Amino acid sequence: MSFWLFKSEPDAWSWDQQVAKGAAGEEWTGVRNYQARNNMRAMKPGDLGFFYHSNIGKEMVGIVEVIRESAPDSTTEDPRWDCVVIKAVKPLNRPVSLDEVKADPKLAEMALVKSTRLSVQPVTPEEWAYILKLSGTEA
DNA sequence: GCCAACGTTGGC
DNA sequence: GCCAACGTTGGC
Numbered sequence: 112m113s114f115w116l117f118k119s120e121p122d123a124w125s126w127d128q129q130v131a132k133g134a135a136g137e138e139w140t141g142v143r144n145y146q147a148r149n150n151m152r153a154m155k156p157g158d159l160g161f162f163y164h165s166n167i168g169k170e171m172v173g174i175v176e177v178i179r180e181s182a183p184d185s186t187t188e189d190p191r192w193d194c195v196v197i198k199a200v201k202p203l204n205r206p207v208s209l210d211e212v213k214a215d216p217k218l219a220e221m222a223l224v225k226s227t228r229l230s231v232q233p234v235t236p237e238e239w240a241y242i243l244k245l246s247g248t249e250a
Numbered sequence: 251g252c253c254a255a256c257g258t259t260g261g262c
Numbered sequence: 263g264c265c266a267a268c269g270t271t272g273g274c
Contacts, residue, residue, distance in 0.1 A: 120272085143270095144257070165272060209273085228256065228271050252274085259268075 115160035136198030
């Protein structure tokens with residue numbers, strides 16, 4: 112299994128909205144960047160990810176699960192773009208902020224810091240476990 | 251609201 | 263195939 116990070120501006124799509132979708136989940140539409148799309152294509156159902164609020168909050172707030180592999184994005188006719196479906200699993204006990212990530216040498220290599228504009232990013236198993244621990248959240 | 255970073259588009 | 267122009271993202 113692999114780990115990921117999904118960025119969203121809470122103004123556009125927030126963690127609370129994701130939670131409200133429940134087990135049905137929500138299509139992660141709107142990605143128009145090849146690298147982000149390729150990351151989604153690499154996902155398998157059962158993979159887990161952090162839900163990150165960009166711009167407002169700038170923190171990881173919850174855990175999501177990939178429940179459908181990448182398929183055509185229903186919001187565009189352009190066949191280049193597709194997306195996975197994710198559902199909320201549970202919130203982090205305590206959000207982990209971008210500032211914390213930047214300040215922590217163990218997380219300094221995260222794509223969140225290195226590739227600020229990439230909206231769907233890989234997270235290493237080490238980073239995953241470490242952030243869960245920081246947030247006081249059970250795996 | 252500004253601006254840096256960077257991906258994409260289109261003219262040549 | 264190069265590169266300038268442009269648009270978007272996201273931190274500050």
